[in-house]
Amino acid sequence: MSIGHTLLGLLESGPRHGYDLKRAFDEHFGHDRPLHYGQVYSTMSRLLKNGLVEVDAVETGAGPERKRYAITDAGVTDVAQWLARPEKPEPYLQSTLYTKVVLALMTGRNAAELLDTQRAEHLRLMRGLTERKRGGDLADQLICDHALFHLDADLRWLELTAARLDKLAETVAA
Amino acid sequence: MTPPGALIEASALRKAYGPTPALDGADFSIHPGEVVAVMGPSGSGKSTLLHCLAGIIGPDSGTIRYDGRDLTVLRDGERSALRRAEFGFVFQFGQLVPELTCAENVALPLRLNGVRRTEAERQAQEWLERLEVDEVAGKRPGEVSGGQGQRVAVARALVSRPRVVFADEPTGALDSLNGERVMDLLTDAARASGTAVVLVTHEARVAAYSDREVVVRDGVAREVAAAA
């Protein structure tokens, strides 16, 4: 999962302090693994260097330095490309997929489209596996089945999530 | 945009049941020998699309060309004759005539086309063997397992050597193993005989037997090209 793209995506809805970013990340995606401050700052400095974010304002005072980051146009493009790019189907992909779905919704993008793209990619791989299975021996079949079932589970989970979040988005929008 | 040489080519199909639109401008095409999965959530209009393509129901508007003929202008009797002669069907359940034996069920499409009984039952027997269910030939559908019954149904869909088989959730009532067997046999047999298959399913593992997929959402069919 790309922390950089996720933080960029979070910035797309408006400039935030590093601390806010951490809190937002933890709230949406970091249920079992909260982000360290260090990870946030090192990531942000990499993004700054690549021109994907800029420092919007600096507040001085007690405590740590408080920089407020904003996303650049290049950053928005980068997020869009990332969201549109299907993930290489593999087991335990859901955290990335989930992040993508939530971000798509948060940024007003179409989750169904993302899902369709991802499904096409999954199916491409599944076709290959199915083909291999049909020609292969028992061991091949078992291995392919294992992969197929996991991919299938990913897709189903993704579909369910998309359906739920679509509904959620509707209620939010309403 | 449909590539040339399509066997079935449908565009801008609209069909409403009462106030609810089931199809809302759907496009579709399939080439000879191609296996196309029609996917989408429940209620998206998958089955309605299949029924329209097969000429079972007429769309409210839009065109369907089959092999150069416009299906929407054919009369009911002509469409029936077309389905008898050139199409095969597999449904989820409730499709075998319960009082006929499996062999007689398979022979039914041939007999409806006027093939003599002995000849029809001989060909039915061949197809049952090909689908590895020849041992149930003399049994009634109520006496065979779901997987066997579905294979009998596949045999029946293929026995008249149709140019297109329409399969609506053919594995919906089966477990994984039986479902896979049915899909293996169906797609193998279809590819071997150059039969196109329109496969309505909501399962990715079933759709994985197809050459490409079409997604129906809110009555609109879209083709999503996979990133190469």
Next chain:
Amino acid sequence: MSAYGTGRRASWVRDLAMGVRFAAGGGREGWIRTALTALGVGLGVVLLLGAASVPHIMENRQQRSDARLPAGSSAQPAPSARTLVVTATDTTYRGDHISGLTLRPDGPAPARPPGVAEVPGPGEMVVSPALKDLLGSPEGALLRERLPFKTVGTIGAPGLRGPGELVYYAGRTAFPAGHTGDRITGFGQNTGTDPMPPLLVLLIIVACVVLLMPVAIFIATAVRFGGERRDRRLAALRLVGADSAMARRMAAGEALFGALCGLALGGALFLALRQLAGLVTVWDINAFPADVTPVPALAALVLTAVPVLAVAVTFVALRGVAIEPLGVVRNAEGRRRRLWWRLPLPFAGAALLLLSGGPQADGTLPHTNWITGGAVLFLIGITVLLPWLVEAAVARLRGGPVPWQLATRRLQLSSGAAVRAVSGITVAVAGAIALQLFFAAVQGEFVWSTGQDSGRAQLDVSLPAKDVATLRRMTGEFRATQGVRGVIATINGTAYGPGSQRDEGHIPTTPVTVGDCAALRELAHTGPCRAGDVFVAKEGSGMVVGADAGSSARPGARVVFHIDAATGEPAGRTRPWTVPESAREVRSRPDPMGRPDFGIFATPGALDPAALADPSARALIRVDPRVPDAAEHVRNTAARLDPMADVHALQDFSRDSQFASVRTGLLVGSTVTLALIAASMLVSTLEQLRERRRLLSVLMAFGTRRATLAWSVLWQTAVPVALGLALSVVGGIGLGIVLLRLVGRPVLTWSVIWPPVAAGAALVVLVTALSLPPLWRMMRPDGLRTE
């Protein structure tokens, strides 16, 4: 043990009640099924209650009929204040019989006929309400001419056999010449019922069995309308823990509820319909609503038998069916139906019939119970043979065209419902065939040729004419009547040999007929005839003793027309008359009434009818069949000439009216029964189609032609019906032979077999035709939609 018993009873009641609740609370579809059952059972119950009322209807009619019979005429009573002189003046109007009685009271306080408030005075009449309506309507215009009385009152129900009866009592001061009437003291006789011939009683018993058994079977079919779908719902109950026996009891409870609704509906329909009893006339019988009251014992039998039947039928129907938690499993192969216990039943029935001995030489019919039992057993035997026959016959059917294959395979898998519907036909047709065979064999005793030739004349009127002038006038009046094409008018008297009884010990007599040449030609082969001719007609058949007439009826014979009845000597004022030597001897021919005439035939120029003693005149009238109401005009003319004239319509055949009514009754009953059976077959076909809605849609997707499925529906109905009809022909002939043997007339008339068979075939076509529109509807693709 007793605790177990109570527990069992309690669970029965609980489960049946639960079933009743399901039937009542089954939503719209549940209600439709219950309504169908209720309607079917209700119709059956109406018929049964109606049949149970027949004894009352007949009894009450008979009682009221007896109560108005003139009493005391045989005792020759002396005139008193109470007595009256009456004569029957019945007439016929457009085929309806009108009972009329003309009254002339002797004193101031004459006896009143029942239902009449006051004896009508001279020139007045009281009429039944139906007659009043008829006279008041435009249709009654011609009848008003015939009954020139002033209507002063109506006859009440006690004086009528039924509300539709046409009756009048008319008052007169004097009777026309030639009519004396009978002096009576009052009304009401206990005639006792005219005992029916035992042959007819036998017929009626068998007819009742034949007509009511299909009704019972129909009720049995109706309680299972939609039963197969209901059973499926019970599977859900198995899932939540009901055991198999409980499920069956609940199914029975559902059927029970439908049957109870049917009883209520039937009862209500019966009460409503009997109000209409007076409007309907069956076999010349109509009844007051109060007459249509079931015999209590029979009504009680209906009330208890229907619910019991409902429960019993359900259990029998569920025998081969297992209601499992996950659905209803029909025992496809199941138990094969056995022949061994079915076959003996009809034979036992036949044996019972034969053992009853039939009608005895002394005109009684002992052992009517045996006859009833035997007929019931025989027909039940036929009914229970049918399922075996259908199963055995269908099991052998293989191949054939697709519709045939679909139909036969379907029957092989489950023929129960089809057989239930058909068994009604089988009994009805078997019974009808047996009865028709019986009718054909015995009808000679009830129907005979009258010898009348309605081609030569249609009406026969006796006239009060005594002389040629009156005769001519009356003949002229008839000729002038609308629609009359010809009148054969004659005056008849008697001629006696003047030699009196010295020689032979009795007086030689011969009939004398005076009429014009046209009339005489109708009675004898006169050859050329001119006014003034006389003929001596010989009756060629030898039916009449010619030798006796010969002495007085020959050319040159001297005869007298008046003799003293006591001495046989010519009476005072008579002058002998000589048959002219020129009289030709001719052969007579039967008149249009079929009576042979013979004797002296004279034209009025040769013999003045005034010379005849106590002459009578009659006219045979030919009417134009194209003129409507010609006969009514003739009757009116006759009534004008003589208010008490008897007008008789000629009929080529006469049949015993009781026999005729039994036969009509049978026809009406069979029609109603067949209609009921058609209804039940239609319902079971539709049920079955509805159950297969999805399959029909799939077949439609495959491109199956409509005709293919239509034919399969036809075959599916036709095969069991054909088997049922075959069985009923065999059974009907068997029962017919037994019945004929019983009455000793083993003659079979094969042609009577075909009408019932044709009716059965028509039924198949009708049911198929009526099930096609729903079939088309169910072949729509809607059944494919799962979403």
